[in-house]
Every structure is written in C-alpha cells, then in structure tokens.
Amino acid sequence: MKGQQTTDNKQLNLSNNTVKNQYSLIESNTMGFDIVAEKYYEINSLKDIEYLIENNIFNDNKTLILGGGSNILFRNEYFDGTIIHSNLKGITISPDDDEILQLSDSATQNHTIVRCMSGEVWKDFVDFTIKNNLYGLENLVDIPGSVGASPVQNIGAYGVEVKDCIDCVYTIDLTNGDRVIFNNEDCDFSYRNSVFKKEENKKYFIVAIDFKLKQKADLNLEYGNVKEYLEKNGIISPTLSDVAEAIKQIRAAKLPEVGVIGSVGSFFQNPIVSENIFKNLKETYPEMPSYPNENGVKIPAGWLIDKAGWKGHKENHVGVWDKQALVLVHYGGGKPEEILDLMKKIQDSVKEKFGIEIKPEVNIV
Numbered sequence: 001m002k003g004q005q006t007t008d009n010k011q012l013n014l015s016n017n018t019v020k021n022q023y024s025l026i027e028s029n030t031m032g033f034d035i036v037a038e039k040y041y042e043i044n045s046l047k048d049i050e051y052l053i054e055n056n057i058f059n060d061n062k063t064l065i066l067g068g069g070s071n072i073l074f075r076n077e078y079f080d081g082t083i084i085h086s087n088l089k090g091i092t093i094s095p096d097d098d099e100i101l102q103l104s105d106s107a108t109q110n111h112t113i114v115r116c117m118s119g120e121v122w123k124d125f126v127d128f129t130i131k132n133n134l135y136g137l138e139n140l141v142d143i144p145g146s147v148g149a150s151p152v153q154n155i156g157a158y159g160v161e162v163k164d165c166i167d168c169v170y171t172i173d174l175t176n177g178d179r180v181i182f183n184n185e186d187c188d189f190s191y192r193n194s195v196f197k198k199e200e201n202k203k204y205f206i207v208a209i210d211f212k213l214k215q216k217a218d219l220n221l222e223y224g225n226v227k228e229y230l231e232k233n234g235i236i237s238p239t240l241s242d243v244a245e246a247i248k249q250i251r252a253a254k255l256p257e258v259g260v261i262g263s264v265g266s267f268f269q270n271p272i273v274s275e276n277i278f279k280n281l282k283e284t285y286p287e288m289p290s291y292p293n294e295n296g297v298k299i300p301a302g303w304l305i306d307k308a309g310w311k312g313h314k315e316n317h318v319g320v321w322d323k324q325a326l327v328l329v330h331y332g333g334g335k336p337e338e339i340l341d342l343m344k345k346i347q348d349s350v351k352e353k354f355g356i357e358i359k360p361e362v363n364i365v
C-alpha cells in the first residue's frame with residue numbers, strides 16, 4: 001500500500017516521488033496506526049509548494065500538514081484528504097539576508113541566529129546546536145518530530161519552551177501563496193499553544209524558523225531530576241553536552257521508544273486550576289504535586305491519572321505506560337478507536353475523582 005506513485009507527478013510537473021495516492025501513514029505516525037491517506041504530497045523545494053498552490057490543490061481539498069506524526073492521532077483509518085509533508089532541508093548559522101523572504105535583525109553580540117528548514121529532524125537540529133556550542137535548546141533534546149512542528153505546540157521539556165529561542169517563523173499561506181513572517185510576539189506562544197494551533201491558521205505552511213541562541217553558558221537544571229542525575233554521575237560543573245546527555249538518559253528511561261511502542265509522548269496537557277480549587281484539593285491530597293503558573297496552579301496530569309489507578313493498565317492493543325501515566329501506548333495491531341475509548345475512560349475517571357477535566361495535548365484529526 002505504501003507510496004504508490006501516480007502519473008500526477010507528470011501532470012503537475014513536480015519532482016519525483018512528490019505525489020502519492022492511497023499512501024500508508026503507518027511509518028508517518030508514531031502511534032503506529034495503519035492509516036491510509038487519499039493523497040500525500042512531499043515538498044522538496046519551495047517551487048514544489050508554489051506549483052501546488054498555483055494549481056489550487058489546497059483550496060479544493062481537506063488538507064493536513066504532517067511532520068513526523070508524533071503529535072497527531074488520526075480518528076479514522078482512512079484520511080479522505082490531502083496530506084502535505086515538508087522535506088525542506090538545510091541549517092544555516094548567521095544566514096545572509098537574501099536566503100528566504102527577509103531576515104529579522106535581532107542577532108546581538110551575545111546571540112547567534114540559526115536558520116533551520118522545516119523538514120529537518122528536531123533531534124538532529126538540537127544535536128547540531130550543541131556541537132556548535134550554542135545554548136538554549138539543550139533541554140529540548142530528543143523530542144521526536146520535525147523542526148517545522150516545534151512552534152505549533154510550543155514544545156517544552158525540563159523547564160524550557162521553544163518560544164524562548166524562536167526569533168521568527170517563515171510561512172507560506174497555502175490558500176494564496178502569500179509569504180508571511182511571524183515574529184516571536186506574533187506567534188502568541190503559551191503553554192503547548194501558539195497562533196498556529198488556531199483553526200483559521202492551519203493554512204500556514206511553516207517553511208523555516210530562525211532560532212536565536214546564546215553563545216554563553218546559561219544552563220537550566222532546575223526542573224525534574226536533571227541536577228540529581230548529574231550529581232549522581234559525579235558531574236559538578238556540567239557542560240552543554242553533559243546536560244543534553246543527562247536529559248537523553250532520563251527521557252530514555254521514562255518514555256517508550258519511538259518505532260518500538262506506539263505513543264505520542266504526553267497524551268494529555270497538565271491542567272491549570274485556580275488557587276482556590278488547588279487549596280481545596282491539597283486538603284484532601286496533601287501530597288499532590290504542583291507548579292505555579294501565571295493563570296493559576298499547574299497539576300501534573302500524569303500524577304492524577306496514576307492516582308486514579310490507570311498506570312500500567314492494558315486493554316486489547318492499547319494501554320497506559322507503566323513508567324509514566326501521562327503516556328498512552330499502542331502495542332501494535334490496534335485501531336485508533338481503542339485509544340479514543342481509553343482516553344475517554346481516563347478523562348471520566350479523573351473528573352470523577354478530582355473534579356478536574358484533562359484535555360488531550362495530541363492533535364486529534
């Protein structure tokens with residue numbers, strides 16, 4: 001089923017392997033469900049995308065931009081629309097003005113601008129910045145997926161969010177071909193959210209991102225057990241690579257391996273409740289962990305799910321990861337509806353026990 005090529009390439013004058021019909025996405029979603037897409041376009045150059053826009057491919061069809069599929073859950077086994085996937089590659093340190101569109105001028109003496117095309121793999125990009133002694137993204141090491149998706153949900157881990165390092169995002173409007181640049185403030189970043197998640201903005205295909213990275217050490221070791229891990233391993237003055245390596249090891253011990261067990265990482269967002277609600281909950285559950293947040297108090301959803309008795313639970317082909325209750329897993333051979341059923345049961349049970357609604361972090365399409 002995978003990747004049947006059609007004559008559409010010729011008709012549309014696109015580079016080879018760009019158009020696929022009835023394309024299996026089994027290797028393009030980390031949940032590992034066998035989803036088939038009606039049409040799949042791989043974008044290898046800006047010309048490819050311009051050509052598709054000129055031929056009105058996106059206005060007439062239901063369209064989904066797909067990166068590595070590590071934050072997407074398909075509802076059905078057939079996607080009756082058009083998938084568009086960025087395979088745009090390239091990383092440039094301190095790019096020249098004329099490379100794409102225009103360059104913002106916010107590089108300062110202490111910062112370096114690194115431009116990365118959307119089709120690069122996020123993990124490889126972070127490794128590249130570490131090798132080049134640029135600080136800022138090290139806590140986001142080993143997050144699966146593409147660079148293009150990183151601003152969409154403002155990826156975050158170990159006390160850092162990508163918003164802190166994004167200078168601007170270069171996009172193309174799929175409905176009319178306009179090139180639109182979003183500066184950091186335009187992206188309207190918040191916890192696992194940005195302007196790109198709004199329904200009306202799903203027309204913006206992210207082409208490239210300018211990251212603003214620090215040249216001098218500014219490590220954040222305060223979150224999770226990073227400090228503890230380093231101390232245990234006798235590292236007193238950690239370097240950039242020490243921190244990245246520590247986080248890689250901590251993640252690997254906690255999360256299912258991509259390509260082996262299906263998952264999307266954290267399935268739910270951590271709920272944010274008011275101070276008052278938190279105070280009442282704390283009386284009943286004094287051990288409840290929490291983090292202060294500008295909109296109230298953030299409670300780890302994994303803790304709520306664990307306390308509601310779901311950690312390690314298995315049913316049919318799906319379950320709740322035994323090392324981290326925030327992660328729902330697919331053991332293979334299952335269907336999306338099994339995960340959706342499990343999601344609903346967990347939401348209902350957390351609501352009943354704590355009175356808190358937990359919402360999916362994953363994009364359900």
Ligand SMILES: Cc1cc2nc3c(=O)[nH]c(=O)nc-3n(C[C@H](O)[C@H](O)[C@H](O)COP(=O)(O)OP(=O)(O)OC[C@H]3O[C@@H](n4cnc5c(N)ncnc54)[C@H](O)[C@@H]3O)c2cc1C
Nearest residue numbers: 067068069070071072144145146148149155156206264265
């Ligand atoms: C094991 C595991 C661990 C994870 N850990 C973390 C973590 O620590 N922190 C975290 O934040 N996330 C984590 N995730 C979630 C996921 O890796 C990130 O959200 C990642 O950024 C998704 O990238 P992707 O390329 O796979 O995007 P996809 O899942 O393909 O798409 C996600 C969204 O981005 C949009 N999109 C993708 N590419 C583009 C583009 N070029 N232009 C416009 N829109 C686009 C899609 O339409 C969709 O809305 C984890 C996932 C897994 C499987």
